[in-house]
Amino acid sequence: MMPRTASLKRSRLASNIGQYSLLLVFGLIFFIPIYYLIMGSFRPQEKVLSGLGGFLPTDLSLDNYESVFNRFSNDTTGHVWQFVGVSVIVTVVVVVGGLLVNSLAGYALARLKWRGRGLALAIVTVLTIIPFEAVALPLYYMLASSRNTIYVQALPFVASAFSIFLFYTFFLGIPGEVEEAARIDGAGPFRIFFQIVLPMSRPAFATVAILTFLAQWGSYLWPVLMVSDTNVRPLPLELSVFQSSQPPEWGNVLAFGVIFVIPVLLVFLFFQRWFITSVASSAVKG
């Protein structure tokens, strides 16, 4: 018996070493660009690009952050809080508004009996294939008079065929007995939805919220078309304008990027465990 246990132990050790090596390699691949960004944001302009030297924590200072705040502190350049503010408002409207209208639509498709429901379901399924990119140009032409407003950045993204579809499949999968009992007690569809279905469907709401947030917070194409005024410019657009300035001020651009991503990263790390379980438990059953 003894030698067998020993060899088992040895092979488990070997497999653990193998797994840790893989984890380490991929961990580094994911982490190095992020480390490079953060390190660079603390280095002087001319030393951001300095080969392997860019890796060592030397010459660090807060100068870049100071000059980003100084640079964006008048009405011509806009203010840092303005870009953040626009991005936050647009994202919140799209996420919260989207959760509301798309979940209601998904519920109506999954549970209510109404004329044209089959057709509506077919339309939603077809619409999930149409990428926003394909309609961006006509939409830009149609909405040209509303350029440089906040609402034109948010409204087109509130309703989403894909979110409706996710809610629809989730609601189909929850047992209907409780709703049935509430209906016999005389509760209307809205009451049933908000008091019974919604509390039972937290994972679906969380998943759709996260997917919508990630897509919207980084959105770039639509602002490129619709926004020229610095006052209503969201962060990704300003970052791209900033990075194409000549000569490039890398230290400042990176500091601006860090200001942009760190808050999201912190929120994300805080909710990480919950995030994975919710996506795992609800997401997309194929």
Place this chain on the structure above:
Amino acid sequence: MAAPAFLLLGIFLVLPFLGAIIMSFFRLQLNSPRAPKFVGLEQYARLFTDPDISSTFFHSLANNFTFAAVVVPVQTLLALGLAILINRKLRGMAVFRTVFFMPLVFPLALVAVIWRLIFARDENGLLNAVLSALSGGAIASHDWLGSASTAMAAIIIMSVWQSVSFQMIILLGALQSVPQDLYEAASIDRASKFSQLIHVTIPGIRNTLIFVALLTTIFSLRLFDQVYLLDQSGSINIESTQTVMYQVITTGYDLNNIGQGSAMAVVFLAIVAAVAIVQRRLIRQDGGS
């Protein structure tokens, strides 16, 4: 209850979709004194016959398919491998999981900045510096984004880095829902780890795997942001990286030729729809759900 969502979808998706079809029959400019002029199928004809437009168009289309042909299999398999790897119960796994998820919260505008510095052309670029150090100076500096032979590869690496975690999370969810007793039964039968993967894991997550592949295909056809961002800063070889979507936006928006851009968008949409339909057919024939 469904009315608000359908109203919004109608205004912001269906209407512009019909608009794209109508506009593609016109010569159309924004803020132009000239009235829109109906030109029938001319915009479509030019896509195929006008040498200036059609050579770029077919070039873009080819770039699109190169990108998708590499990204879809590579990213799906990589996501599966990573999901299996972080699904193990090892000490310190929480840290690795966190790191693996991080790129997800990085918006493309920022990803483009970071990778532009990594791929920078002279010896101060990170990649060039690493290669030079590893080879003892034997490998000369290369302009990764600027040269035609490596620009597309650089875009592919950047995209996979940024979005593989997304597919990984979905697959991780699926892996965790595969019943544990199947694995126990398999190991009692002395099935090797590899045959467990083939006979238990893959069939168990089949539908999710298909879903992920379909999603990646549609996303990869949309390639635009990365290319446009890097082109704005003049750091990429545009010839070998431009895609149909890039051409739609530069034609319609930058050159203010909305009719021509719309015709390209309609063709793009037809391609996306065709790919989606073909994929669904293939899967159905395969006996799936």
